Amino acid sequence: MKKNETRYKIDRTTEETQQVREGSVIRLSTLLVLILAACSGIDAATAEVKIGLTISTTGPAASLGIPVRNSISLFPTEAGGEKIRWIVLDDASDTAKGVSNARKLIAEENVDAVIGSSTTPVSLALVEVASETRVPFISVASSPRIVLPMDEKRAWMFKTPQHDFVMADAIAEHMAKSGAKTAALVTFGDSYGDGWLAEMTRALEKAGIKLVATERYARTDSSVTGQVLKVIAANPDAVMIAASGTPAALPQKTLRERGYKKPIYQNHGVANTDFLRVGGKDLEGTFVPTGPMLVAAQLPDSNPTKSIALDYVKRYEDTWGPGSVATFGAHAMDAALLLEKAIPVALKNAKPGTPEFRAALRDALETLKNVPVTHGVVNMSKDDHNGFDNRARVMVVIENGKWKLLQ
């Protein structure tokens, strides 16, 4: 009897707990449903297009990411009658962080597209995320490997900066035209440098120039004397320095200090005012292939990108001070401009926040034709997710501490 009583008690207690549990579960779920309803109510009231950004505003690539973050306030705020909301996260130039940022933006914010990231390694990792989650991504990094060769995975990936090989060809052609027979390359000792080494080797071979020395250095090196002596010993007709931002100034300063007088080329990764400030007079006469945006004011009025680029430069410098504009921020602006054109097309087929809309947005991006942006004119196709032609590059020479367009 006693045993039964106990058992009854136990049964009752479990039952009670169960009831309590059930009660709380019901209460909780009601709450959850209410919250969700409230959220969706808000969503329905202002159906907006959400675009995520994962960019490198800290870490080694911060000089690429910070101008992007500064440009966000200049991005279009609506397209096709819908509001656009830009959500920005920092990936600290780190691949794992970039991937988790992208997943977070997609899972928690339900974004319709992602812009990012600033560097090639992170962008390559995002290709996987883009194809898996079926969300269109627009990278603002420079390596052609992000969108080439076009395959099923890269179908969701787009890219706004000019391909490295476009710039490498421009340099090699210019060297050949000015009569150089031999050249040396000084570049970073990382994957960025590896990419440039491969591109320059190919481009120089095509132009009939012999690569006589290849030297590597690190972004934070305080001296490159050893490398520069080796380059000078090889006596090349021209030296190409492939590095991004102010670190590109050190090898050039050392080359000039050690008496190297022949032409020096830089790549489009140096196109900001800080580079001119740090390099000073040692940069005079340097050739730099870059997007037309850098010398927008000097472009002929017939150039379709001139007005757009000038508008961006003006609005950026109004906000962040004179001389603050960099080409890196403009790449993100271009991504935003492409989205502004593609969103109205996609809106005809689906509502924002749905998988159908994301697919429609991707298709719309792929069929953009003759869209002028700050760096050139974009003609996308199924195989070309960059869309730039030769109008997206100009050769610039540094004169009196300023960028001057070479006609």
Next chain:
Amino acid sequence: MNTDIFLILCQDGIVNGAVYALLALALILVFAVTRIIFLPQGEFIAFGALTLAMIEEGKVPPTVYLLVVLGVASAVVALWLEPTKNRGWGLVGLLLETIVAPFALLCLTVWLPSREFGLLYSVVLSVAIVTLMGPFIYRVAFQRIADASILTLLIAAIGVHLALTGLGLYFFGPEGSRTTSWVSASLQLGALNISGQSTWIIGVTVVLVAALYLFFSRTLSGKILVATAVNRLGARLVGLPIDRSGRIAFAAAAFIGALAGVLIAPQTTVYYDSGFVIGLKAFIGAIIAGMVSYPVAVVGAIMVGVIESFSSYWSSEYKEIIVFSLMVPILLWRSYSSKHVDEEE
């Protein structure tokens, strides 16, 4: 390789090595007195150089605001930790150090634009700002845990390093800076082109080594530092102010770091995070000296500089690998040759 290249590489290596040597001295000093492996040592280089660059541009360097904040924080910490010591004259001294001095520097940077006073004024101002940060950082981050194990102190040092690097990015931005050269003259010796700036670097290193020697052997403060370094517990038992020793060591470390920073700023581009790698190479020099001997550290650091210079000529791609791989045989040799003494905890 011909003699010219050999000489140029030696010269480049010695100049870089001299900077590593300065930092190695600071690392050993801090370690000996406080047992802290002071990872953020390199940050003082970046702070010193970039503060100078900003003053030269005619801007107010944000480091001076950081200094004021750190000063207030360390005043609060001091009053909270040892209210008894900080009464009467003690309190006056504390307030002079933590509140008045930073505000004085703030007023100087804001109200007395340096351009009219020339380079020396800017240099002294930058070095003063960064030097004062040293003791404040010690008070805020380390004084409370001064008796903890070396590992705990190292972890705290890593925390300080991360905080300072983050602040550096926020203050100075991602791009680097260069300052104007102290002397534009240079001396041509055959193929060797000896710049005035590199003479300054070598000269300052020599003077500092001599000054440190005199400080430790001739002054009371120096002797207290040595006593604290030799036996912390014993020093405390005989009534030596070991907390003050810690702060002096940090001030010296910050001073040396800032000085190294303003010295190399005209030679190379300095970034917000440049200091860390320079600090690591200095650390190799300090390790060669077993974190004990100042002269051996200087020799070791200059050796690191020379090897770095030569490896960047022979095989630039593997330069860092070569330099850091050096650690392995040196550590092996040290651990077999020196008598192992258990650390008193």
